[in-house]
Amino acid sequence: MPTNPSSALSALGRRTTEPAISWLMKMALEHPKLISLAAGFTDNATLPVAETLDLAREVLEHARSGQSALQYGATAGDPTLRELTAKRLHRIDTGKTLRTLPPTHAPERVLISHGSQQLLYILIEALCDPGDIVLVEDPTYFVFLGILQSRGVQARGIRMTDDGIDLDHLETVLGELKRSGDLPRVKLLYLVSYFQNPTGITTSLARKRAALKLLRQHERAARHPLYLLEDAAYRELRFAGDDVPSALTCDAEDRVLYTSTYSKPFATGIRVGFGLLPEPVLSTVRRIKGNHDFGTANFLQQLLARAIASGAYDRHLKTLSERYARKSGAMMHAIQRHFPGNVLCRTPRGGLSVWARAPRSLRTGMHSAFCKSALEHDVLYVPGELCYADDPTRRKPNHEMRLSFGSAGEADIRKGLERLGALLQEALG
Numbered sequence: 001m002p003t004n005p006s007s008a009l010s011a012l013g014r015r016t017t018e019p020a021i022s023w024l025m026k027m028a029l030e031h032p033k034l035i036s037l038a039a040g041f042t043d044n045a046t047l048p049v050a051e052t053l054d055l056a057r058e059v060l061e062h063a064r065s066g067q068s069a070l071q072y073g074a075t076a077g078d079p080t081l082r083e084l085t086a087k088r089l090h091r092i093d094t095g096k097t098l099r100t101l102p103p104t105h106a107p108e109r110v111l112i113s114h115g116s117q118q119l120l121y122i123l124i125e126a127l128c129d130p131g132d133i134v135l136v137e138d139p140t141y142f143v144f145l146g147i148l149q150s151r152g153v154q155a156r157g158i159r160m161t162d163d164g165i166d167l168d169h170l171e172t173v174l175g176e177l178k179r180s181g182d183l184p185r186v187k188l189l190y191l192v193s194y195f196q197n198p199t200g201i202t203t204s205l206a207r208k209r210a211a212l213k214l215l216r217q218h219e220r221a222a223r224h225p226l227y228l229l230e231d232a233a234y235r236e237l238r239f240a241g242d243d244v245p246s247a248l249t250c251d252a253e254d255r256v257l258y259t260s261t262y263s264k265p266f267a268t269g270i271r272v273g274f275g276l277l278p279e280p281v282l283s284t285v286r287r288i289k290g291n292h293d294f295g296t297a298n299f300l301q302q303l304l305a306r307a308i309a310s311g312a313y314d315r316h317l318k319t320l321s322e323r324y325a326r327k328s329g330a331m332m333h334a335i336q337r338h339f340p341g342n343v344l345c346r347t348p349r350g351g352l353s354v355w356a357r358a359p360r361s362l363r364t365g366m367h368s369a370f371c372k373s374a375l376e377h378d379v380l381y382v383p384g385e386l387c388y389a390d391d392p393t394r395r396k397p398n399h400e401m402r403l404s405f406g407s408a409g410e411a412d413i414r415k416g417l418e419r420l421g422a423l424l425q426e427a428l429g
C-alpha cells in the first residue's frame with residue numbers, strides 16, 4: 001500500500017500553513033522590476049557598515065575579547081548586554097539613571113534572543129497549548145498570527161482606536177469569554193504598542209494601564225494570570241512626538257512580558273532581540289531557549305554591547321530618525337498628490353509604514369483584481385486582510401493596504417504611489 005509522505009508529519013507540521021511572507025517574496029521574485037512597498041526591510045543605505053567594521057575590529061583586536069566573542073555564551077545572553085539593556089530601557093522609561101534598578105527593569109529579567117521574533121515564538125510555546133486563545137489587536141503583526149496558527153492557538157481580535165486598543169471592546173470580549181466559560185483558555189493580550197505594525201498607532205500609557213487592570217479583573221474567572229505581551233519592536237524608530245513609557249512602568253503585579261529588538265534600530269542582519277520577563281515565565285522561556293539554541297550568537301551580542309556602550313547605537317538612531325522622517329514625508333506627499341480623498345491614511349510619527357484604508361467597496365486582498373492589477377503595474381503592498389486574525393466573530397476586513405517606506409528609495413516611493421494612485425482613481429472612480 002503506498003504511504004502518504006505527509007503521514008509522518010507532526011500535528012504542528014501538518015497544521016502550519018504557508019506564511020504570508022512567502023507569498024510576498026514569491027511576488028517579488030516573479031516581478032523583477034517590482035517596486036515593493038510591502039517589504040518590512042529597513043533602508044539599506046542606513047545600515048551601519050563602517051560602524052560595525054570598527055566594532056568588529058575592537059572585539060577581535062585582542063585575543064581575550066576575540067576568543068570570548070567567538071565562543072558559545074550563556075543561554076540568557078551576554079551579561080554586559082543584559083545589563084546595558086536593562087539600564088537603557090529604564091532610562092528611556094523613566095528619564096532616570098539609577099544604580100539599582102527596580103525589579104521590573106532588573107538585568108536578571110533580561111533575556112537576549114535571536115531577534116524578538118524568536119522570543120515571541122518561545123513565549124507562545126511557554127504559555128499556550130493548542131486550543132488556547134490569545135487576544136490580539138485587530139489588525140496585528142501578521143507573522144505573529146502565523147505563530148498562533150501553527151501552534152493551534154486561536155486569535156480573537158480587539159478593535160483599535162486612534163490611541164491604541166479599544167478598552168470597551170476588550171471588556172466586551174473578556175465578558176463574552178467569561179460567560180461562555182472560555183476564559184481559562186485565554187493566556188494573554190498581545191499589543192504592538194509603538195507605531196504598530198500595520199496601522200502605525202501608538203498605545204498611550206493610560207490605555208496600557210487600563211488594559212492591565214481589565215485583565216487583572218478577569219483573572220479569577222480565568223483561574224490563572226492573564227499577561228499583557230507588549231511588543232515594542234518599533235519603539236526606537238520614532239521621528240516625531242515624544243516617547244511613551246512602557247507597560248513595565250505600571251506593572252505592580254508582574255503581568256507584563258516586554259519584548260523588543262536591536263535588529264530594526266541598528267542592523268536587521270545583526271538579529272538580536274530581547275525581553276524583560278517576570279518569573280515563572282522567565283525561567284520557562286530560558287529553558288525552552290536552551291532546547292532551541294542554548295544561546296544567541298555571542299559575537300553579535302558583543303558587537304551590540306559595544307555599540308550601546310560607546311554611543312554608536314544612539315548616534316545611529318539619530319541618523320535613522322532623520323532618514324525615515326524624510327521618507328515618510330515623501331510617502332505622505334505622494335499619497336496626498338495621487339490618492340483619491342476617500343482613501344484614508346494616518347501621518348506616521350515613527351515605524352516603517354503607512355496604513356491606507358479604502359472604502360469597503362474596494363477589495364485589496366491577495367486574490368483581488370486590484371492587487372493583481374497593482375502587480376501588473378509592478379507595485380506590491382501588503383494586503384490588509386493578511387493582518388487580521390481568522391476570528392469567527394466578525395467578517396475579515398479586506399479593503400486596506402500596508403505601505404512601507406522602509407526599504408524603497410524616495411524616487412521609487414513616489415513612482416510606486418503614483419501608479420497605485422492611478423489604479424485607485426480608476427477603481428474608485
Ligand SMILES: Cc1ncc(COP(=O)(O)O)c(C=O)c1O
Nearest residue numbers: 115116117141197233261263273
Ligand atoms: C511587530 C514586530 N515584532 C517583532 C518583529 C521581529 O523582528 P526581529 O526578529 O528582527 O526583532 C517584527 C519584524 O518585522 C515586527 O514587525
